[in-house]
Amino acid sequence: MQIYNTLTRSKQEFIPLNAPHVGLYVCGPTVYGDAHLGHARPAITFDLLYRYLTYLGYKVRYVRNITDVGHLEHDADEGEDKIAKKARLEQLEPMEVVQYYTNRYHHDMELLNVLPPSIEPHASGHIIEQIEFIKKILDAGYAYVSEGSVYFDVEKYAKDFHYGKLSGRNIEELYSETRELDGQQEKRHSFDFALWKKAAPEHIMHWPSPWSEGFPGWHLECSTMGTKYLGEQFDIHGGGMDLMFPHHEAEIAQSCAALGHDTVKYWMHNNMITIAGKKMGKSYGNFITLEQFFTGEHPLLSKPFSPMTIRFFILMAHYRSTVDFSSEALEAAEKGLERLTETYQRLQKLKPSQESTVDVKGLRERCIEAMDDDLNSPIVISHLFDSARAINTVFDGKETISEQDLKELQDTWHLFVEDILGLKMTQASSAVDSNLDAYRGAVDMLLNMRLEAKRQKDWTTSDNIRNQLTALGFNIKDTKDGFEWSL
């Protein structure tokens, strides 16, 4: 399988360090607000990767962190911890805020059918490890203590290692790009970043350390937790493109400084979701939360969109391309998904014949080929649509399919649609199965009555049943020898 590695800016053959084991680390959310569409992108992208690697037979340990400390608000290191700020505003315990948004994040992810990671470490739960990590960097001589805070010495590091190799930045540029230094006198250079930050008196979240009562720097948690759970060297590190610099660059620097070598073999970055051509993000305030999509409560949304529509919409574009959101584009995705879903259901009911008159061979191979090419989900989907045409033709009775071909098609569709793309094709939950059966039986009964009326050319009764069901929100479709319905 080929993976695009940001480090080399090229596609590379994926070779695990310790096959069949694969270590995958992805930057998770900062839990101080509801997840928006932008958060769904990496979650779904790396869910796809996780699912595909698993399908390939790898034993994947997937670590996705929860950031609940250390992110500073405004003006670099002068600000207030984001979570603390939110807590102050809402009069809540910081950990209460963390728990609240973590729960909501999990709920959204579950709706999107994003599999939970193997380990979901919290930054706040790894303060000790982070302190130990800082000590290593200090011992190696790549950090300095100033006024109770510890800063990473980028200049020193850049003499011994390549600082900027991920983002393509070089230290000379950083010198010239020095911004307003407001209150950053503690640091030797503006581009030095905090490993440990002394807490201001009003700061609620803080922990004891050898240097001060304070909190860890933002970039540190990923270095610490990544190496803790996946080892000093692991296979893949993922995240949004906007994290490339400074976050991931700093992470590389910290790990190299502490351990003397790189930790990550493949860096993968998903592109942004845009809205009217502009990045959807917190800073622009132009984001739409996932819940708003699900309820349709947002001025830019024409209607509610199901989680699977959102998932499909994201999978219809390659993960390294920007994807421009619009209600219109979502509606198109919704219709496409509907078509796919209907075809999937028909495929389950198809009757095999002696031989196939349609060519359905090679679907699995083509889909695998697309996935092997840096997770090209749009191509997989296009193959499925091609296949859908053949399936529908058989369904219409215009062509036939052999039992063997049918089985292969059913298996392949199940594999790619449900297992790999992660598109849920049925909403039935087992808890209400008996209720559902009764209700389905009732609708079937009505439609069978309609069928009988049709047979007797009693169009009045027939149309009456259909119209009333339609008014209730049912979708009735006549087929060759019966009917189909959906809500």
Next chain:
RNA sequence: GGUACCUUGCCCGAGUGGUUAGGGACCGGUCUGCAAAACCGGGGACAGCGGUUCGAAUCUGCUAGGUACCUCCA
């Protein structure tokens, strides 16, 4: 200002130096008591201007427009 990237048909969105991506919308047809669905067919495209080439949307140069990162951000 620095760095990187993008510009594909009405819309979304893939892709390769030479042959139809796919989806949505639209138009025509088949099927059907009607409707819906499905199937078949259709039109239209590679920002602009040069260069390399037998041939470029695909490589290269310039121009125009846009975006991202450089600060919290998925």
